[in-house]
Amino acid sequence: MSESTTATPPVRLDSPDGYFNRELSWLEFNYRVLAEALDERTPLLERLKFTAIFCSNLDEFFMVRVAGLKKQVEAGVSKLTPDGRSPMQQLADISARLHPLMQEHSLNFEQALRLKLTDVGAYIIKYVDLNQEQRAYYQNFFEAQVFPVLTPLAVYDPGHPFPYISNLSLNLIVVLREPQRDKELFARIKVPKSKSLPRFVPLPEHLRPHRDGKPAVWAGVPLEQIVAHNLDALFAGMTIQECYAFRITRNADIAVEEDEADDLLLAIEQELRKRRIGGSVVRMEIEAIAPPAIRAMLMEQMQLCDRDVYDIDGMLGLGDVMALRNLPLPELKDPEWVTTVPQRLQRFHSAQADDDPSTPDEFFAEIRKGDILVHHPYHSFAATVQQFIDHAARDPQVLGLKMTMYRTSGDSPIANTLIAAAEAGKEVAVLVELKARFDEANNIVWARRLESSGVHVAYGVVGLKTHTKIALVVRREGELIRRYVHIGTGNYNPKTARLYTDLGLLSCRENLGSDLTDLFNFLTAYSHQRAYRKLLVAPVSLRSRMVEMIQRERDLARAGGSGRIVAKMNSLVDPEIIANLYEASQAGVKVDAIVRGICCLRPGVAGVSDNIRVISIIGRYLEHSRIFYFHNGGDEEIYIGSADWMQRNLDRRVEAVTPVEDETSFRALQEVLGVMLSDNRQAWELQSDGSYIQRRPADGEAERSTHRILTENALKAAVEETD
Structure with a gap:
C-alpha cells in the first residue's frame, strides 16, 4: 500500500476542529425547513405546512435531545462531544441559536403569512377585532361547547399547590383580584384540544368578512382567545386583571431495560403511561407581553432558567396551523401528485383492478425476469410493495411471509393482509419494533392484533433496535422452493x-433470499449469523464494509486512480466514517454527501476536506432514502438500505443494506443522484463554518428542482410505457 504524498497529517478522531456539533447541526436543518416557510417561491399553504413542521420538529427535539442533555447535566456528566462541547455548553449554544430562530418563525407567521391569507380570503381574526354579531356567536359557542370542559385551577397559593401541566399543552395564566380582600390571585386554565374543539374555530359563512361582495373562503378565531375573552363565566365575583398564554414541553423519552423486562410489550406500555404524564419540564413558551413577575413565577414553579424560556410575539404552538393547509384553495398548494407504476408492473395494476385471480403467478414470474426498483412517492406504494x-x-403457492414493522399506519393495509394470510393457513412471522419512538403505542396495538390472529410475532434482539425494512416471501414452484424479497429504505x-x-428492491436472487432467511433467524431466534453473502448487516458487517469501501477509494486514488464517492442519507454523524472520508479527501477522492439533516463533517477545509462537498435537499418531500455509490476503479458499486452513517445505525440497530446489481436499476439510481447534485432550487450547500447557503439559478439559468424533475421524469416514463 503506497503512502500519501501530501504533507497534511491525517485527521485525529479526537480532534474537535474536524466535527460540527450534532445538536447545532440539527438546528441548522430545522432552519432550512423554516426557510421554505419564508420563501416567496413556496406556495402559500405549503408555507403554512413548513411553519407547522418547524414547530413540531422542535417539540420532538426538546422532548428527546434537550431533555437528554439536561439529564446529563443533572447527573454531572462532563464528557465532551467529538466537537469538544460539554452538555452544559451544548444547552447554552442551543439556546443562543434557537431564540432568534423562534422569533423569526413567529414574526413570519404574524407579519407575513397571516396577511397573505387575508389577501386570498382566509382570515385568522383576533377576538378583539370581532364585531358584535361575531362576538355573540363565539360567546354562545363558548357556553355550549367550551365552558363545560374547562377546569380552572388556583395556583401559587398555600391551599392550592401548583397544578400539574401536561406536555405540549397550551395554557392560560390568569391574574385575578378578589374585591373583598383586595388580594391578587392566580389561576391556570388548560386550553382544551379535541376534534370537536379545534385550535381555530371557524365562523359560519354568513358571519365571515366580505370582500368585493363575496364572503371569505374561511374565517376563524384561535380557541385560546375565545376562552380568554369569556373568563367571567369561570370566575364569578372576581375581577379579571390579566391573562397570558404559555406552553410547556416535557421530557418524553422512554427507557426500558430490555434484559430485565420479563415482558417487553408490557414494560413499554408502562413506560408509555409515564410519558403521557411526562417528565421534567424542559422548555416554556410564553407570550412576550407577559410581565416579568408572571414569567418568573412560572419559571420558579417549573424549575426553569432563562435559557429554557422563549418569549413569543404572537400565537404559540404554531404546529396547529397545519390544519389550515386544508383550506379550499388548491391553487395555493403544490399540484396534486398522482403516483405512477413501473412499466413492468403496470399490467398487474390493471389486472388487480379487475380482480384477476391469475395475477399472483404472473407477478412473481415478472420478478424472476430481473430485479425491479421502486421509488416512492413517484411510484405507487399500493401498486408495488403493497401488491407484492x-x-x-x-x-396458494406461497408457503410463508416474513416482514419487519418499524412504523406503520393505524389502519395499515399490509398488517391486515398479513392477518388474512395467517388466517388462511400460511406461515407468517413479523418482527415488530416496539421501541420505534412515538410509534410505540400503535405498534403495541398491531403486535397484539397480529399475535391473536396466528401471526408469529417477535420483538427483535435485546439491546438492538430493529430498523431494517425487509420482507421475505417463500413460494413453492414445482419441485423448487423459491424466495422473493423486498429490501427498502422506508x-x-x-x-x-x-x-x-x-427506495425498494424487489428481487428473487437466491443469495438475497438466503441472506434474508439468515437475518430473520437472527431476529426471531438465537442465531449468531456473522457472515452474509450480499447484504451488509448492522451491527455485524455494515460498519467494517463501509469503512473498507471508503479506504478502497482512498487507496485507488493514492495509486494514481480517480476515487469517487457519492453518499445520500438522512444524517452523517459517525466519527470513524468522517475521519475516513477526510483521509480519502486528502488522497484526492472526490466525495459528494447528500445529507438531509444532521451533518457533523466539516467540508471545504484546505488540506483536509477540500475534496468533499455536502448538500441538503429540502422541499415538497422528506428525503428519506439512503444510497451509497463507490466508483471502485470503474467497477462501480451502488447500495441502498435503511442505515445512516450514525453510531446508532452502525452499532446499535439491526440494519440491512443491499447492493443493486441490475443494470437498469443501477442507472436509475445514478440518475437520481445526478439530479440531486445538479439541483439549484432545493439544494443547500454546507460551508466550512457550519452555515448553509441555498443554491439559486444564475441569470438565465433554468431552475432545477429535484422533486419537480423526478416527478416529471416519472410522468414521462409512465406515458412512454403506456404508448
Whole structure:
C-alpha cells in the first residue's frame, strides 16, 4: 500500500476542529425547513405546512435531545462531544441559536403569512377585532361547547399547590383580584384540544368578512382567545386583571431495560403511561407581553432558567396551523401528485383492478425476469410493495411471509393482509419494533392484533433496535422452493410513502433470499449469523464494509486512480466514517454527501476536506432514502438500505443494506443522484463554518428542482410505457 504524498497529517478522531456539533447541526436543518416557510417561491399553504413542521420538529427535539442533555447535566456528566462541547455548553449554544430562530418563525407567521391569507380570503381574526354579531356567536359557542370542559385551577397559593401541566399543552395564566380582600390571585386554565374543539374555530359563512361582495373562503378565531375573552363565566365575583398564554414541553423519552423486562410489550406500555404524564419540564413558551413577575413565577414553579424560556410575539404552538393547509384553495398548494407504476408492473395494476385471480403467478414470474426498483412517492406504494404482499397473501403457492414493522399506519393495509394470510393457513412471522419512538403505542396495538390472529410475532434482539425494512416471501414452484424479497429504505407505511422519498428492491436472487432467511433467524431466534453473502448487516458487517469501501477509494486514488464517492442519507454523524472520508479527501477522492439533516463533517477545509462537498435537499418531500455509490476503479458499486452513517445505525440497530446489481436499476439510481447534485432550487450547500447557503439559478439559468424533475421524469416514463 503506497503512502500519501501530501504533507497534511491525517485527521485525529479526537480532534474537535474536524466535527460540527450534532445538536447545532440539527438546528441548522430545522432552519432550512423554516426557510421554505419564508420563501416567496413556496406556495402559500405549503408555507403554512413548513411553519407547522418547524414547530413540531422542535417539540420532538426538546422532548428527546434537550431533555437528554439536561439529564446529563443533572447527573454531572462532563464528557465532551467529538466537537469538544460539554452538555452544559451544548444547552447554552442551543439556546443562543434557537431564540432568534423562534422569533423569526413567529414574526413570519404574524407579519407575513397571516396577511397573505387575508389577501386570498382566509382570515385568522383576533377576538378583539370581532364585531358584535361575531362576538355573540363565539360567546354562545363558548357556553355550549367550551365552558363545560374547562377546569380552572388556583395556583401559587398555600391551599392550592401548583397544578400539574401536561406536555405540549397550551395554557392560560390568569391574574385575578378578589374585591373583598383586595388580594391578587392566580389561576391556570388548560386550553382544551379535541376534534370537536379545534385550535381555530371557524365562523359560519354568513358571519365571515366580505370582500368585493363575496364572503371569505374561511374565517376563524384561535380557541385560546375565545376562552380568554369569556373568563367571567369561570370566575364569578372576581375581577379579571390579566391573562397570558404559555406552553410547556416535557421530557418524553422512554427507557426500558430490555434484559430485565420479563415482558417487553408490557414494560413499554408502562413506560408509555409515564410519558403521557411526562417528565421534567424542559422548555416554556410564553407570550412576550407577559410581565416579568408572571414569567418568573412560572419559571420558579417549573424549575426553569432563562435559557429554557422563549418569549413569543404572537400565537404559540404554531404546529396547529397545519390544519389550515386544508383550506379550499388548491391553487395555493403544490399540484396534486398522482403516483405512477413501473412499466413492468403496470399490467398487474390493471389486472388487480379487475380482480384477476391469475395475477399472483404472473407477478412473481415478472420478478424472476430481473430485479425491479421502486421509488416512492413517484411510484405507487399500493401498486408495488403493497401488491407484492397482497399477491403473496392470496397465492396458494406461497408457503410463508416474513416482514419487519418499524412504523406503520393505524389502519395499515399490509398488517391486515398479513392477518388474512395467517388466517388462511400460511406461515407468517413479523418482527415488530416496539421501541420505534412515538410509534410505540400503535405498534403495541398491531403486535397484539397480529399475535391473536396466528401471526408469529417477535420483538427483535435485546439491546438492538430493529430498523431494517425487509420482507421475505417463500413460494413453492414445482419441485423448487423459491424466495422473493423486498429490501427498502422506508417503512411499510402507505401514508408516509406519499410524503417521504424511499427506495425498494424487489428481487428473487437466491443469495438475497438466503441472506434474508439468515437475518430473520437472527431476529426471531438465537442465531449468531456473522457472515452474509450480499447484504451488509448492522451491527455485524455494515460498519467494517463501509469503512473498507471508503479506504478502497482512498487507496485507488493514492495509486494514481480517480476515487469517487457519492453518499445520500438522512444524517452523517459517525466519527470513524468522517475521519475516513477526510483521509480519502486528502488522497484526492472526490466525495459528494447528500445529507438531509444532521451533518457533523466539516467540508471545504484546505488540506483536509477540500475534496468533499455536502448538500441538503429540502422541499415538497422528506428525503428519506439512503444510497451509497463507490466508483471502485470503474467497477462501480451502488447500495441502498435503511442505515445512516450514525453510531446508532452502525452499532446499535439491526440494519440491512443491499447492493443493486441490475443494470437498469443501477442507472436509475445514478440518475437520481445526478439530479440531486445538479439541483439549484432545493439544494443547500454546507460551508466550512457550519452555515448553509441555498443554491439559486444564475441569470438565465433554468431552475432545477429535484422533486419537480423526478416527478416529471416519472410522468414521462409512465406515458412512454403506456404508448
